[in-house]
Amino acid sequence: PGRGTLKRLDIRGDYLRHLSAYREGIRGVKAVVDCSDGMASLYIHELARGLEPEMVTMYDTPDGRFPHHPPNPLVEANLADLKERTLREKADLGICFDGDADRVMFVDEGGRFISPDLIIGLLGLAFFRHRREDHRGEVVSYDVRSSRGVVEYLAELGAEPVMCPVGHSFAKRLLRERDGIFGGELAGHYYFREHFYCDSALMAALLVLGILAREGRPLSELVAGIRRYHSSGELNFHVEDKDRILAGVRQAYRDGTLNELDGIRIDYPDWWFNVRKSNTEPLLRLVLEAASARELERRTAELKALFRSLDPSIAEE
Numbered sequence: 001p002g003r004g005t006l007k008r009l010d011i012r013g014d015y016l017r018h019l020s021a022y023r024e025g026i027r028g029v030k031a032v033v034d035c036s037d038g039m040a041s042l043y044i045h046e047l048a049r050g051l052e053p054e055m056v057t058m059y060d061t062p063d064g065r066f067p068h069h070p071p072n073p074l075v076e077a078n079l080a081d082l083k084e085r086t087l088r089e090k091a092d093l094g095i096c097f098d099g100d101a102d103r104v105m106f107v108d109e110g111g112r113f114i115s116p117d118l119i120i121g122l123l124g125l126a127f128f129r130h131r132r133e134d135h136r137g138e139v140v141s142y143d144v145r146s147s148r149g150v151v152e153y154l155a156e157l158g159a160e161p162v163m164c165p166v167g168h169s170f171a172k173r174l175l176r177e178r179d180g181i182f183g184g185e186l187a188g189h190y191y192f193r194e195h196f197y198c199d200s201a202l203m204a205a206l207l208v209l210g211i212l213a214r215e216g217r218p219l220s221e222l223v224a225g226i227r228r229y230h231s232s233g234e235l236n237f238h239v240e241d242k243d244r245i246l247a248g249v250r251q252a253y254r255d256g257t258l259n260e261l262d263g264i265r266i267d268y269p270d271w272w273f274n275v276r277k278s279n280t281e282p283l284l285r286l287v288l289e290a291a292s293a294r295e296l297e298r299r300t301a302e303l304k305a306l307f308r309s310l311d312p313s314i315a316e317e
Contacts (some may be wrong), residue, residue: 016047022203025213027052027213029093031055031094032057032094033094033205034058035059036059036068036071036078037062037068038071038097041060041061058081066099068081073097074187082107083112092219093107093108094106097202102189102200104188104202104205108223115233116184117142117184118223119190120146121153121226124140124154126207127182128154135159137159139159139179139183140154140162140181141163145166147229149226150226166187166276166279171183172191172197172199175197229289229290230289230295231288232296235288236317238315238317239283239311239314240313242277245284246277248309248310249264262276263276263277271295271299273286273287275303284307
């Protein structure tokens with residue numbers, strides 16, 4: 001066989017130039033950024049340079065031991081330092097990246113965690129309100145766990161919301177096949193046509209900063225228009241026979257509107273739930289949403305009781 005050649009290509013500069021376009025218009029927004037001792041540390045200082053007021057960064061030296069907190073911002077306990085720093089700095093928001101910087105979470109000016117699916121709706125402002133181009137009717141993807149409020153909000157902005165199974169491979173494929181403008185997941189992944197239909201947490205963070213700058217309103221106020229329902233978040237259960245649980249749930253709620261795009265999603269006028277097998281762990285995952293906190297509490301207890309009746313050995317994480 002012939003001898004191959006090795007060529008080293010440093011694309012860091014190209015990537016930073018690609019992202020720098022999304023800095024335009026960001027002014028007057030103070031952000032605290034937690035890099036989780038991970039890969040966002042390699043880019044955040046260049047992206048923040050020259051922004052006014054200056055971005056406050058923390059845990060911004062890569063360290064694979066992750067000495068400050070586990071690098072998963074979807075676990076709210078891992079955001080404790082960011083919440084405290086956001087309040088202490090009187091910042092407009094806090095931003096936390098995961099270890100490899102493909103996911104991002106946000107807290108508002110009061111240090112309150114924002115469910116990542118709500119950010120899908122918020123990003124709609126960048127594309128359907130702030131752009132000069134008319135993007136009405138273009139597809140925005142959301143995963144099967146996302147709030148009904150997100151779907152309603154996006155439709156009001158002029159988007160065509162399209163539901164997607166959970167998982168980045170499904171999200172990227174759907175966005176590419178439908179030529180969607182962007183999409184997102186409850187896990188904190190956000191995908192963009194302008195990023196080759198792939199996810200970029202850094203791009204998402206810059207877009208959120210730009211939205212705050214242009215809207216001139218607190219993040220909590222903007223999100224309040226999207227957070228229209230009460231959500232359980234994702235509940236996880238260790239169970240031996242997942243198929244038995246799914247079959248029992250399908251039978252018990254057969255009067256609802258069934259969607260089997262990913263596990264079982266059943267919708268009713270005032271509430272819905274999704275139960276599915278985890279793609280990555282030996283777990284059954286449950287998400288519920290309801291029009292009132294009381295209804296959410298009642299339906300959550302009802303489903304947990306059904307799970308236990310179908311498999312007494314089930315254990316909630």
